[in-house]
Amino acid sequence: MTKMKVALYLIRRLKELGVKHVFGVPGDFNLEMLDLVEDEEGIKWIGGCNELNAGYAADGYARVNKMGALITTFGVGELSAINAIAGSYAEMVPVVHIVGTPSTKSQAEGAMLHHTLGNGNFRIYMKMYEGITVAQTSLNPKNAKSEIDRVLRECYIKARPVYISLPTDVYGEEIEVDLSDDLNLSYPENPREVEDAAINQIVKEIQKAKCTIVLADVGTTRYSTTKELLDFVEKTGFPIFTSPMGKGVISENHPLFGGTYIGNVSELHIRQEVEGADLILSIGALKSDFNTGGFTYRVSTKKTIEFRNDHVKIFFAVYENVSMRQILPKLTSRLVQHQHGSKRIRTPYLSQPPIEEINSQQITHSWLWKEISSKFFKPNDIIIAETGTSMFGLMDVRFPEGATFISQILYGSIGYSIGATLGAALAAKNNEIKRRVILFVGDGSLQVTVQEISTIIRNNLDPIIFILNNDGYTIERMIHGLERKYNDIQPWQYCKTLEYFGATSAKGKKAKFTKI
Numbered sequence: 458m459t460k461m462k463v464a465l466y467l468i469r470r471l472k473e474l475g476v477k478h479v480f481g482v483p484g485d486f487n488l489e490m491l492d493l494v495e496d497e498e499g500i501k502w503i504g505g506c507n508e509l510n511a512g513y514a515a516d517g518y519a520r521v522n523k524m525g526a527l528i529t530t531f532g533v534g535e536l537s538a539i540n541a542i543a544g545s546y547a548e549m550v551p552v553v554h555i556v557g558t559p560s561t562k563s564q565a566e567g568a569m570l571h572h573t574l575g576n577g578n579f580r581i582y583m584k585m586y587e588g589i590t591v592a593q594t595s596l597n598p599k600n601a602k603s604e605i606d607r608v609l610r611e612c613y614i615k616a617r618p619v620y621i622s623l624p625t626d627v628y629g630e631e632i633e634v635d636l637s638d639d640l641n642l643s644y645p646e647n648p649r650e651v652e653d654a655a656i657n658q659i660v661k662e663i664q665k666a667k668c669t670i671v672l673a674d675v676g677t678t679r680y681s682t683t684k685e686l687l688d689f690v691e692k693t694g695f696p697i698f699t700s701p702m703g704k705g706v707i708s709e710n711h712p713l714f715g716g717t718y719i720g721n722v723s724e725l726h727i728r729q730e731v732e733g734a735d736l737i738l739s740i741g742a743l744k745s746d747f748n749t750g751g752f753t754y755r756v757s758t759k760k761t762i763e764f765r766n767d768h769v770k771i772f773f774a775v776y777e778n779v780s781m782r783q784i785l786p787k788l789t790s791r792l793v794q795h796q797h798g799s800k801r802i803r804t805p806y807l808s809q810p811p812i813e814e815i816n817s818q819q820i821t822h823s824w825l826w827k828e829i830s831s832k833f834f835k836p837n838d839i840i841i842a843e844t845g846t847s848m849f850g851l852m853d854v855r856f857p858e859g860a861t862f863i864s865q866i867l868y869g870s871i872g873y874s875i876g877a878t879l880g881a882a883l884a885a886k887n888n889e890i891k892r893r894v895i896l897f898v899g900d901g902s903l904q905v906t907v908q909e910i911s912t913i914i915r916n917n918l919d920p921i922i923f924i925l926n927n928d929g930y931t932i933e934r935m936i937h938g939l940e941r942k943y944n945d946i947q948p949w950q951y952c953k954t955l956e957y958f959g960a961t962s963a964k965g966k967k968a969k970f971t972k973i
């Protein structure tokens with residue numbers, strides 16, 4: 458046993474989880490905590506322009522690094538970040554939000570401090586976070602060790618944000634810890650009898666089916682099930698398709714990959730493959746509107762077996778507490794390779810029409826995305842798209858080997874991608890493989906969070922940013938108000954963005970596009 462400051466114990470646990478960068482904004486209730494972060498080896502403070510952007514950065518970091526962390530001050534800081542944390546919750550992203558709060562004495566006395574609502578209630582902000590985090594805690598010297606371990610485990614296992622309140626008079630308090638005591642990150646075991654019953658029934662259904670396909674979604678990535686998925690597909694030979702949020706869960710050059718299924722928005726041959734199957738193994742599904750082509754999935758419950766993080770559903774029967782991460786390897790070992798499942802389907806992109814010719818003045822969207830796919834993307838790229846024309850344009854693009862795709866397709870908070878690019882670029886530095894970070898963002902989204910480009914420059918990061926200048930909110934125009942002024946924005950000289958934020962060597966270039 459040894460003595461360690463509460464804040465340093467928290468930092469130690471974050472480092473164990475692979476967190477090497479912590480995002481946030483300084484405030485008077487977290488400054489002493491930031492001293493400890495800044496002085497600690499193996500972890501670096503990344504100050505953002507505001508807490509919302511810092512939250513987006515922590516989210517982008519976590520999508521590449523498996524865990525992210527954010528530090529804000531009490532009240533004004535944490536509420537500025539609440540939208541980012543809500544997005545992380547919706548999209549199953551593990552972010553640890555640490556909030557520097559007033560001293561326990563001030564809270565007990567109900568003091569009328571700044572950043573409060575003036576009513577003596579110091580718990581109201583944490584109460585606001587209860588609906589968008591899977592665990593919350595307020596630390597004191599007696600509970601610090603057990604609560605830090607509990608909350609961080611919840612964040613890791615459930616792949617969603619957590620909230621930690623750290624009062625100013627608790628940061629430096631010393632607690633006894635065992636340095637050999639590792640954080641328990643083991644997943645709960647599936648109930649044996651329930652799991653066995655599910656496996657037996659699934660095997661029967663697969664044996665009866667003439668055409669079985671796999672439809673993989675974002676849950677496989679969020680709950681660390683990609684290896685199990687790949688092994689299952691390769692050993693059974695079942696063709697695999699992904700949703701928009703599931704892009705990148707399997708190599709899009711894999712001979713079994715059939716394409717991205719988006720309901721009615723899908724290419725015809727993809728729809729025919731998926732909707733024509735008589736058994737669909739849906740793995741890690743998240744059936745939001747954008748992710749299902751506006752709820753146009755033509756996938757009947759009567760022929761769908763769903764694998765989730767906390768249950769398996771075979772048609773209409775639910776097997777509770779059976780995790781896909783544990784059942785997939787066992788199911789794989791039970792299955793033999795079926796002739797109908799082992800067929801190699803054609804790579805759909807080979808059937809696309811050739812890239813169209815363009816004149817010297819204009820570039821169309823249909824040309825842009827195919828050209829980028831065939832000539833620009835490289836293996837292991839991290840590809841980030843704002844939810845808008847960029848995200849929709851990339852849906853049918855062929856990603857290279859090892860690519861990671863980041864887009865807030867469910868929550869869709871405008872401006873998310875700029876902060877996420879900062880976080881992803883820093884997380885990429887943790888990787889032994891050199892990875893490019895490429896962002897596609899519209900002008901409307903850029904203007905919401907453009908300040909974080911200055912943080913990217915300050916940290917010597919080198920993402921590639923494509924700004925699609927649509928002269929306003931194009932997605933909103935397509936929904937409603939095509940000619941309305943509320944969808945207009947002030948045009949900026951975007952090629953001067955890097956210069957304005959102080960970059961000395963980076964460059965901006967301009968190309969003309971046709972309007973959508």
